[in-house]
Each structure stands twice: as structure tokens, then as C-alpha cells.
Amino acid sequence: MFDKAKSRRGFLGLGLGAAATLVVSNPVEAAIRRLPERHIHLYNTHTGESLKSVYWAEGHYQTKSIAQISRFLRDHRNNQVHPIDPKLLDMMNSVQRKVGAKGPIHIICGYRSPVTNAVMASHSGGVATQSLHTLGKAVDIRLPGHATRHVGRAALSLKGGGVGVYPESDFVHIDTGRVRTW
DSSP states (O other), X not given: OOOHHHHHHHHHHHHHHHHHHHOOSSHHHHHHHTOSEEEEEEEETTXXXXXXXXXXXXXXEOHHHHHHHHHHXXXXXXXXXXXXXXXXXXXXXXXXXXXXXXXXXXXXXXXOOHHHHHHHHHHOXXXXXXXXXXXXXXXXXXXXXXXXXXXXXXXXXXXSSEEEEETTTTEEEEESSSSEEO
16 A cells, blocks of 8 residues: 655655755865866976866766876976875866866966975965975966956855965965965
């Protein structure tokens, strides 16, 4: 026999479960989740290297692509490589899409080894001694043809981590740490 109470509970349970999958923690995840593949095109301003990669496909991050991107975002001063947080790639991708930028994202700084970071911090008050660059969770970018302040506002609107805007140096720092701005 058909039990209406059980059917209603089952239907409500399915509905709530489906709704829960649509709830995401921040706009970065919401925008990026809809893409069947996530592409990134990068240009390193220090090495002149360029990289195009599909870093997410078939429902998950692509291990080989993440490794290639981590190599690309290495500390160019000593060639040390560190794994890059895939959520950082999602943030860069979302910022680029939000401002409508075409072409590669220019990388000013990706991973920074602790030794490099210590040297830079000793010469500049603008370098954090505990920088997220040393954890593969921060990048400094430029989107040619787009004002630094505009890129910074786009990054801030994502609420996906820290954002520092440096118009005098023409770059924006984004990271996957706690949400903050400077």
C-alpha cells in the first residue's frame, strides 16, 4: 500500500539534500562550480614562460595539471617548487572572468621559498614574514588592460581570501587565507 507520510518525508528529504548541494560557502565556488572544465592561461613576467592548462575536469582537479602549474609558479629566484592551492587557481580564474579579461594572467609572484621571503622581508616593510606565498596559497597578478583597482574590487567581491591592491606597483595580491583587505 502507498504510505503518504513516508512518501512526503522522502520527497522532502530529497529536496533538502538537493538544496544543500546548491549552497556554497562563497561566490568563488558558486561561479566556478558551473563550469564543466576550468582553464587557466598564465604568463610569468620574470621568466617569460607561458602556460595554458585545464586544471579541473570530470568533476575534480587534475593532478598532472596542478603539478605543472605548481612548477610554473615556482620561486623563480631559486627554482624551488611547492604545491599550489587549487582554490587559488579558482580565484584567479574567477577574477579574470569577472573583469572580462582575455589573454594570460600575468604572474608577478607565485610561490616564494621561506629563504627568499626572509630576504625580501628584510629589505621591504611590504613583505609579510609569515607570507602565504611560502605556503603556495598566494599569488600577485596583473591583468593587462584592466586597472589594478578594478581587478582588486573584483577579487574582493569574491570573498574567497585576502586581497591587497598595489596600484603604484600595478599588481593585486590574492590568497586563500581568511577574508581581509589592505
